[in-house]
Amino acid sequence: MAKTDSFFIRATVPTNTTTYAQTTVDLGSYVDALGKSVLRILNIAVQYGSGNDAPVVSANSTNVIGHQITTQSQTAMVSTSDKSVISSGRLLLVGDAGGAVQNSSESLDVAPQMWSNGYLVGVEQIYLATDASADVSLDSVNIVMECTVETLSQSAAMALALSQQ
Numbered sequence: 001m002a003k004t005d006s007f008f009i010r011a012t013v014p015t016n017t018t019t020y021a022q023t024t025v026d027l028g029s030y031v032d033a034l035g036k037s038v039l040r041i042l043n044i045a046v047q048y049g050s051g052n053d054a055p056v057v058s059a060n061s062t063n064v065i066g067h068q069i070t071t072q073s074q075t076a077m078v079s080t081s082d083k084s085v086i087s088s089g090r091l092l093l094v095g096d097a098g099g100a101v102q103n104s105s106e107s108l109d110v111a112p113q114m115w116s117n118g119y120l121v122g123v124e125q126i127y128l129a130t131d132a133s134a135d136v137s138l139d140s141v142n143i144v145m146e147c148t149v150e151t152l153s154q155s156a157a158m159a160l161a162l163s164q165q
Helices: 154-163
Strands: 007-014 021-026 037-048 062-070 085-095 101-110 119-121 125-132 140-151
Touching (some): 007 021, 037 154, 125 140
Antiparallel strands (some): 021 125, 062 085, 062 125
8 A cells, every 4th residue: 555644634623512513524635435545544633622712611510522533424422333433532521619620531432543553534524523511611622633645446445435434
């Protein structure tokens, strides 16, 4: 397989506090199954909030905001057993009596950097989504993906694309 230097793809999904939100990440510039071109995601970094946006939580509450990246559009957060999941994780926030974040914990359930060869993508769109518990407010979830473009045989690229739809 021919490899290229790695590059970065960035995406943002605005949060709407209490309901599932999803945005499309267009990979059409990199992926063309008929042309044998696929994307390998090597690493994903997640940022909860942008710039100086700090999470706002309710007093004496435990709050969760999650993210997922999938190869298929979803209507809710899905388990890592779903074949479309590329990456998922969450941020847990505990609010003190005044509503300030007292404790936080971030975890990745699954991410391409956990695999020895990253995650191969054969579809032209992936989906970045977020959902949060009712007591947390944050403006967005942002990702940076380190990627390369590779060439597969046409049949292998098409099989990969079909398996991810």
